[in-house]
Amino acid sequence: PLPEVLDEAMIHAVVHGFYDGIRKDALLGPIFDGAIAPEEWPVHLAKMCDFWSATLLRTDRYEGRPLPPHLAIPELGEQHFRRWLTLFRATVERLCPPEVADLFLDRALRIAHSFRLAIAFSRGE
Ligand code: HEM
Known part of the structure; x- marks a missing residue:
């Protein structure tokens, strides 16, 4: 069962907190x-x-395809994924209780891994 504290307000806080930080990040x-x-x-x-609401709360708010915009960033590599995940971890650990932070992180790690594989495959690596 989902922790009760995980709601749209928490998703909103995580998304906005995360991208505020990312936009200021040098990499x-x-x-x-x-x-x-x-x-x-x-x-x-x-x-x-919408994406996180659909992913964690199983709402149907996101119907997009997450992968294509990432395939379209030619310089995207391992160092970017590591930085993204470091910032994401810091954000959820700051804003969420541990069991909710774990849910966000577990999903983010899986998706990041699938993106890495797809990027490597699309580049013929
Ligand atoms: C969209 C960058 C990792 C989920 C985007 C966009 C950028 C971006 C620039 C906007 C593209 C556009 O609108 O033209 C990155 C970078 C990453 C990263 C630099 C790390 C190396 C991730 C991860 C996730 C994710 C790990 C999932 C947990 C999404 C989603 C979208 C998106 C859902 C919206 C796709 C759509 O248009 O429907 N990302 N991303 N990204 N990203 Fe990432």
């Missing part, structure tokens, strides 16, 4: 700013709230 900030225009950020953040 990841430029990648996001290259892909998302300033006026598009509210759309991206709303989409990421």
